[in-house]
Amino acid sequence: xxxxxxxxxxxxxxxxxxxxxxxxxxxxxxxxxxxxxxxxxxxxxxxxxxxxxxxxxxxxxxxxxxxxxxxxxxxxxxxxxxxxxxxxxxxxxxxxxxxxxxxxxxxxxxxxxxxxxxxxxxxxxxxxxxxxxxxxxxxxxxxxxxxxxxxxxxxx
Amino acid sequence: xxxxxxxxxxxxxxxxxxxxxxxxxxxxxxxxxxxxxxxxxxxxxxxxxxxxxxxxxxxxxxxxxxxxxxxxxxxxxxxxxxxxxxxxxxxxxxxxxxxxxxxxxxxxxxxxxxxxxxxxxxxxxxxxxxxxxxxxxxxxxxxxxxxxxxxxxxxxxxxxxxxxxxxxxxxxxxxxxxxxxxxxxxxxxxxxxxxxxxxxxxxxxxxxxxxxxxxxxxxxxxxxxxxxxxxxxxxxxxxxxxxxxxxxxxxxxxxxxxxxxxxxxxxxxxxxxxxxxxxxxxx
Numbered sequence: 111x112x113x114x115x116x117x118x119x120x121x122x123x124x125x126x127x128x129x130x131x132x133x134x135x136x137x138x139x140x141x142x143x144x145x146x147x148x149x150x151x152x153x154x155x156x157x158x159x160x161x162x163x164x165x166x167x168x169x170x171x172x173x174x175x176x177x178x179x180x181x182x183x184x185x186x187x188x189x190x191x192x193x194x195x196x197x198x199x200x201x202x203x204x205x206x207x208x209x210x211x212x213x214x215x216x217x218x219x220x221x222x223x224x225x226x227x228x229x230x231x232x233x234x235x236x237x238x239x240x241x242x243x244x245x246x247x248x249x250x251x252x253x254x255x256x257x258x259x260x261x262x263x264x265x266x
Numbered sequence: 267x268x269x270x271x272x273x274x275x276x277x278x279x280x281x282x283x284x285x286x287x288x289x290x291x292x293x294x295x296x297x298x299x300x301x302x303x304x305x306x307x308x309x310x311x312x313x314x315x316x317x318x319x320x321x322x323x324x325x326x327x328x329x330x331x332x333x334x335x336x337x338x339x340x341x342x343x344x345x346x347x348x349x350x351x352x353x354x355x356x357x358x359x360x361x362x363x364x365x366x367x368x369x370x371x372x373x374x375x376x377x378x379x380x381x382x383x384x385x386x387x388x389x390x391x392x393x394x395x396x397x398x399x400x401x402x403x404x405x406x407x408x409x410x411x412x413x414x415x416x417x418x419x420x421x422x423x424x425x426x427x428x429x430x431x432x433x434x435x436x437x438x439x440x441x442x443x444x445x446x447x448x449x450x451x452x453x454x455x456x457x458x459x460x461x462x463x464x465x466x467x468x469x470x471x472x473x474x475x476x477x478x479x480x481x482x483x484x485x486x487x488x489x490x491x492x493x494x495x496x497x498x499x500x501x502x503x504x505x506x507x508x509x510x511x512x513x514x515x516x517x518x519x520x521x522x523x524x525x526x527x528x529x530x531x532x533x534x535x536x537x538x539x540x541x542x543x544x545x546x547x548x549x
Contacts, residue, residue: 112291113406114299120308120401120410127312127370132362135316138323139342145328 231263238262275491282382282487284396285404286389303397304404311373311401319369341369348536353543360542363418367411368535374402375479375527379520382486402479402530405472412472415538419467422545431548436460471537478530482523489516 239259286303322338331339345365353360377400389397401407423432440459441452492512499505 112294112296112299113409114287114291114295114301115297116299116301116304116404116406117410117413118297119300119305120407121414123305123309123312124366124370124411124414127316128359128363128366130316131319131366132359135319135323136342136362136365139319139326139338140346142326142328143339143343146331149328 235259235263275494278491278494279484279487281396282386283398285398286394286396301398301404301406303399304401304407307377307399308374308401308407311377312370315366315369315373341365345535349539352536352539353546355543355546357422357542357546359418360539363542364535364539367415367538368531371402371411371475371534372528372531374400374407375531377401378403378479378482378486378523378527382483382490400479400483402475403483405476408472408476409468411534412468415471415541416468419541419545422542426546427548436464467537467541471534471541475530475534478526482519482526485519486516489519 239255285301287299287301289299291299318334319338322335325332326335326338342365345368346361349361349364380399385399386397389395398404420432423435427435437453437456437460438449439456441456443449443452489512492508492515493499493505495505499508
């Protein structure tokens with residue numbers, strides 16, 4: 111074993127190899143590695159952001175659905191109220207109308223009855239006069255006894 | 267089993283520990299000698315590392331990665347985390363340096379898992395007599411890397427702290443005094459205490475890797491010696507026993523060695539990062 115030219119040659123080879131590694135190998139491997147690390151970090155951040163956005167969108171959608179449901183309930187309530195009102199109103203109108211009709215019918219009946227009574231009275235008066243004339247066997251002047259007759263008619 | 271059927275275990279092992287060199291070294295330091303096998307495998311594995319990682323880097327996208335890109339990113343991220351855990355400043359060199367060291371040293375060490383005779387036998391068939399396939403069992407290789415790191419330590423120490431700050435670290439601590447005269451008197455003691463561990467850094471860094479891998483290779487060689495006689499020994503029950511023993515032991519050692527080669531590559535990288543992080547720190 112001795113120290114010889116191999117040492118010098120090896121030093122030169124070593125220096126060249128280190129220079130080569132430093133110039134052409136190291137940065138070209140580490141560069142893409144760092145870039146990839148950045149990409150992955152960005153991807154993870156984007157995924158996280160997406161997840162957050164999705165959660166937000168879901169919240170928003172839920173709020174919208176809740177609002178719509180509330181609104182639907184409201185509309186149904188309103189419609190029910192309105193329907194009830196209409197029914198009540200219709201009922202009221204119908205009752206009033208019925209009452210009115212009954213009232214009118216009653217009036218009609220009263221009117222008819224009073225007409226009939228009047229007619230009857232008049233007839234009774236006529237019959238009474240004729241009966242009386244027959245009894246007296248003479249003609250009675252109805253005009254002369256008009257007072258008496260009408261008094262009689264009201265008494266019947 | 268050895269390429270040239272050496273007569274003894276000693277010869278076999280020595281044959282395997284001989285580098286493919288241009289000539290015999292004349293001393294412990296001889297810069298006219300070169301280990302062609304170490305240089306070849308070092309460059310080959312550098313090309314394997316740089317090529318595969320460059321291909322992955324060129325096709326790298328920030329989209330869904332391919333399996334190969336995934337693997338490369340796994341390694342890069344592992345190294346990046348190690349660097350970030352230790353070093354908190356900004357330095358464009360440190361992380362790629364750590365990646366290069368980790369992968370390259372790992373590939374050096376991984377050559378040890380190949381059967382000890384496989385590549386030398388192939389080399390012998392094309393006329394190459396000696397071949398050491400594990401670059402990290404060559405002290406030149408490990409020392410070259412630790413020396414490069416050492417130079418970087420000094421460079422960044424001076425760059426971050428200035429020459430004065432760098433020298434102050436060697437002379438004004440761990441013993442410090444308010445009195446200027448006492449301060450000067452303490453300089454020699456501080457110098458010795460600080461310079462020894464400082465010099466020890468590149469030495470320990472390279473010798474640790476070299477020692478571990480050299481020992482690992484040696485174990486494989488010793489296990490290979492068990493069946494040195496080749497087909498001849500299958501004639502006896504003892505020969506069969508040795509064959510089975512070699513298979514089992516080599517398997518166990520190879521599995522254990524997987525841990526060592528990774529660990530040694532990791533240690534080399536981490537210590538480099540720690541030393542360079544310390545160079546950036548102010549005391």
